[in-house]
Amino acid sequence: MKVINVNFDNNRYSIYLKRGVIENISNLLTQKTENKKVIIVADKVFRDSVVKKVIKLLDNFEIYIHFMEAGKANKNIKEATEIYSILEKNNIARDSTLIAIGGGVIGDLAGFVASTWYRGMNLVHIPTTLMAMVDSSVGGKVAINFGNTINAIGNYYHPIFTLMDLTLIDTLSNRDYSSGIAESIKCAIISDRDFFNQLSQDSQKILSKERQAVEDFIYKTINIKIAHVQGDIKENNKRLLLNYGHTLGHAIEVSTATDYKEYYRHGEGVSLGIMAVAYIAQKHLNLSSNLYNLFEQIFQKYNLPIRVYAHKIGIDRDTLIEKCMQNIQKDKKRVSNHLRIILVKNIGEAKVYSDIPIALIKEAFEHIIKD
Amino acid sequence: MKVINVNFDNNRYSIYLKRGVIENISNLLTQKTENKKVIIVADKVFRDSVVKKVIKLLDNFEIYIHFMEAGKANKNIKEATEIYSILEKNNIARDSTLIAIGGGVIGDLAGFVASTWYRGMNLVHIPTTLMAMVDSSVGGKVAINFGNTINAIGNYYHPIFTLMDLTLIDTLSNRDYSSGIAESIKCAIISDRDFFNQLSQDSQKILSKERQAVEDFIYKTINIKIAHVQGDIKENNKRLLLNYGHTLGHAIEVSTATDYKEYYRHGEGVSLGIMAVAYIAQKHLNLSSNLYNLFEQIFQKYNLPIRVYAHKIGIDRDTLIEKCMQNIQKDKKRVSNHLRIILVKNIGEAKVYSDIPIALIKEAFEHIIKD
Numbered sequence: 025m026k027v028i029n030v031n032f033d034n035n036r037y038s039i040y041l042k043r044g045v046i047e048n049i050s051n052l053l054t055q056k057t058e059n060k061k062v063i064i065v066a067d068k069v070f071r072d073s074v075v076k077k078v079i080k081l082l083d084n085f086e087i088y089i090h091f092m093e094a095g096k097a098n099k100n101i102k103e104a105t106e107i108y109s110i111l112e113k114n115n116i117a118r119d120s121t122l123i124a125i126g127g128g129v130i131g132d133l134a135g136f137v138a139s140t141w142y143r144g145m146n147l148v149h150i151p152t153t154l155m156a157m158v159d160s161s162v163g164g165k166v167a168i169n170f171g172n173t174i175n176a177i178g179n180y181y182h183p184i185f186t187l188m189d190l191t192l193i194d195t196l197s198n199r200d201y202s203s204g205i206a207e208s209i210k211c212a213i214i215s216d217r218d219f220f221n222q223l224s225q226d227s228q229k230i231l232s233k234e235r236q237a238v239e240d241f242i243y244k245t246i247n248i249k250i251a252h253v254q255g256d257i258k259e260n261n262k263r264l265l266l267n268y269g270h271t272l273g274h275a276i277e278v279s280t281a282t283d284y285k286e287y288y289r290h291g292e293g294v295s296l297g298i299m300a301v302a303y304i305a306q307k308h309l310n311l312s313s314n315l316y317n318l319f320e321q322i323f324q325k326y327n328l329p330i331r332v333y334a335h336k337i338g339i340d341r342d343t344l345i346e347k348c349m350q351n352i353q354k355d356k357k358r359v360s361n362h363l364r365i366i367l368v369k370n371i372g373e374a375k376v377y378s379d380i381p382i383a384l385i386k387e388a389f390e391h392i393i394k395d
Numbered sequence: 396m397k398v399i400n401v402n403f404d405n406n407r408y409s410i411y412l413k414r415g416v417i418e419n420i421s422n423l424l425t426q427k428t429e430n431k432k433v434i435i436v437a438d439k440v441f442r443d444s445v446v447k448k449v450i451k452l453l454d455n456f457e458i459y460i461h462f463m464e465a466g467k468a469n470k471n472i473k474e475a476t477e478i479y480s481i482l483e484k485n486n487i488a489r490d491s492t493l494i495a496i497g498g499g500v501i502g503d504l505a506g507f508v509a510s511t512w513y514r515g516m517n518l519v520h521i522p523t524t525l526m527a528m529v530d531s532s533v534g535g536k537v538a539i540n541f542g543n544t545i546n547a548i549g550n551y552y553h554p555i556f557t558l559m560d561l562t563l564i565d566t567l568s569n570r571d572y573s574s575g576i577a578e579s580i581k582c583a584i585i586s587d588r589d590f591f592n593q594l595s596q597d598s599q600k601i602l603s604k605e606r607q608a609v610e611d612f613i614y615k616t617i618n619i620k621i622a623h624v625q626g627d628i629k630e631n632n633k634r635l636l637l638n639y640g641h642t643l644g645h646a647i648e649v650s651t652a653t654d655y656k657e658y659y660r661h662g663e664g665v666s667l668g669i670m671a672v673a674y675i676a677q678k679h680l681n682l683s684s685n686l687y688n689l690f691e692q693i694f695q696k697y698n699l700p701i702r703v704y705a706h707k708i709g710i711d712r713d714t715l716i717e718k719c720m721q722n723i724q725k726d727k728k729r730v731s732n733h734l735r736i737i738l739v740k741n742i743g744e745a746k747v748y749s750d751i752p753i754a755l756i757k758e759a760f761e762h763i764i765k766d
Contacts, residue, residue: 101472170479170483177479179516
C-alpha cells in the first residue's frame, strides 16, 4: 500500500492508495472519531458494489444514505439542501462522518456540504474515477454550481482521510480513464520532464491498466498536485500552475455543453486547452514547433482530442468561437480585467502571463476549433 | 481613532473604531481592491441613513444592493440564494466586495455568502448593533440557520476590514444596548478582573453612553474576544471559553422562542445562562455565594435578566425546563456525548468541564426558571 501524508495549512491527513483499500475503512474511522453516525453520499451506480461493501464493513456504525445521479446538472443547491435535511433530521454532529463515494461531482458537492455543516464535519473521500483520484479529491476545493456558473459557491476543505481503491480503475470506461490521464499529462508538463517521458513511453502499459504502471502514475500525479497546493491553499501563483490548459479548456467545455450536459469530459477539455495554450506559447514566446508537436503526440496516444469539430457537436464554428471568447472573459480566475494564462516554455517550466493579447487567444481558438 | 490589527491564522485585517469612521470607506476600499463592483447587504432600517451615506461615499464604485429584514427567521438558505442570484447576474468577482450593514443576522448571513462566493470574495463588516460590534462581527464565524437548527450551515471567514462607527450606538434602544453589554460582562468574567470592576463601577457612565466610556469598554471587549480566538480559529479550548454561559443560555433562548421569533435578546440569554452556570459552579466546585451574588448585581445594574418567569412568556414552567434540557442535549458543541460546560472559580479563571452531572444542569434550570 502507498500512503501519502498530506499537510495543507495544518490540515494533516493521509491518502491510502491500494487495490482493495476500502477494507480498512472501519479501522481508520474508529481511530479518527468516537461518533458512530455516518452519512454516505454516493453516485447511485455504486449502490450494489462499493456502497454495499462499505455498509457491510461499517456494521458497528449508524448509517444514513443519500444516492444521487452523477451529472454536473445535479451539483446544485437543491441537491445540497436534500443532504442538509438528512443531516438535520438525524442530528448528525460535527464529529459524525460524511463519506463521499463517486466522481468529481459527488466529491465536490458532498465535500461542500460537509465543509459547511456546523462549519465543518468529518469528511472521507472514496473517489471512484481516475479524475477524482488524481484531481478533484485532492487539494481541498469543494463547490456547487449556481445558475450558469460552475463552482460558483464553494469552500476549501480537506477530508480526514481518502481511500483510493485501485480496483475501481478496472471498471472505468476507456474514455473516462483517458480523461483522467489528461490531468497526469498536465502535471508532467508543468513540472516533471522524466514523468512526461515515462507517460509517453509507457502508454501501452498504462492503457492496458497494468497494475504497477497504474499505481505508479497515479501516485506521481497526486504528489505533483500536492506539491503545488501545499503551503498555498488559497489560490495564488504556485497553485495557479495547476490551471495550465484549464482557462481555455474550460471555455471549450462550457461552450460545447448545453444546460450542464457536457459534450467533452473534463480531461478532454484539458487536452484541448493545452493544445490551445501551446499554440499561444509558440507565437507569444517565439518557440519552435517541437513542444507543440510533442503534446499532440502524447494526447493522441491516449485517445484525447486535439481539435474540436464544430459540425459534429452541431454548433456553427463562428458561434462556438464567439461563445468561447465570452466564457473566457467571464472566467472567475480573472482578477480585475487581467486574464492570467499559464504558458510552458520547456517541459517543467510553467509561468503565469497577464499580457496575452486577446486577439491571440481568439487565434488559438480558431486554430483548435475546426468546422 | 482606535485601530485594532487582527491576525487570525494569517488573515490580517484592521478594525477601525471611531465616531464617524464610515467616512473613510472609499479610501480603505480603494487601497484593498482594484475591482469597482460592490454589493451592499443591509438591514432595511438603514436604507435612509447608513446605506444612503455609504452609497454617496462610494460614488466611484458600481453598487448593487440587497435589503433584508433583520429577524433571525430570515437567516436562511432562501435569503442567501437571493443574494447569490444578484452576485451571479451581475458577474460579481472574488475581488469584488460585499459590504454587510446590520446586526448579527445580516453579518452572519452576508458573511456566509461572501465566504462561499467563488470560495471567498472580499467582505467588509459595518456592524450596527453593540452585539455585532463586540461579538458577531469579530472572530470569523459566519452561518445561516437550517430547519430548526441555528447556525447549522456555516464557515470561518474574515473581512478585509471592519468599520465600527460609534455614532450608531446613539440610536440603539436601551434593551439592545444592554444586550450587547452582556457580552462585555462575559468577557470580563472569563479573563479580566479589572475590566469587571470597571464595568461594575462605571455602569452609570456606560448606560448614559458617555463617549469615552463607550469607546473604552467596546475596545476592551473586542481585544479580549480576539485574544481568545487568535491562533485558535477552529473551535478548541481557548476559543471555547467565549461560550461561557452560552450553552445553557442558548437553550433558554431557543426554548422560549417560537419559529425563530425570540423572546430574549441574545445578551439576555447570556446573562441568564451565566447565572445558571454560576449556580452550577457554586454547587460543583463548593464555592461560597460571593461570585454568584456579584454576577447578579452587575446584571441588575445593566437591566439584564437573572430569572425567567415562565408565565410571562406563556409557557408552563415544567414544559420549559423540559425543552431546555432537550435543547441542551442537542447542542452542537456536544462532541460524542460529552457536554462541555465552562465554569468560573474566580473572575478571570474559566475552565471547561466535561463531568457536570446532567441532574445538576437540570437543577440549575429549575433554579433560574420561575413560574
